[in-house]
Amino acid sequence: xxxxxxxxxxxxxxxxxxxxxxxxxEKEYNQLVALLDSLIDEVxxxxxHPLASLMDIIGTLIEKYETDHVPELA
Numbered sequence: 001x002x003x004x005x006x007x008x009x010x011x012x013x014x015x016x017x018x019x020x021x022x023x024x025x026e027k028e029y030n031q032l033v034a035l036l037d038s039l040i041d042e043v044x045x046x047x048x049h050p051l052a053s054l055m056d057i058i059g060t061l062i063e064k065y066e067t068d069h070v071p072e073l074a
Contacts (some may be wrong), residue, residue: 020057023065032062 025028039055046052 020054020061022061026069029062029065029069032058032065036062 009037019035020026021032023032036055036058039051043049043051066073
């Protein structure tokens with residue numbers, strides 16, 4: 001990553017990190033699920049929406065938590 005990209009990230013990360021994080025607790029997981037629900041309402045199926053990739057990222061974080069913490073039904 002280029003130094004200027006890192007500088008951009010440093011400027012926005014304090015804001016972004018309050019909503020984009022790896023969930024370690026059920027509370028954090030539930031917060032991400034609520035965020036994903038809101039993103040789905042906003043983005044819908046518009047793959048060109050500016051928040052579409054954020055929706056993918058949040059979905060991946062949720063899926064990882066579920067894989068690690070939610071037992072599968074037999």
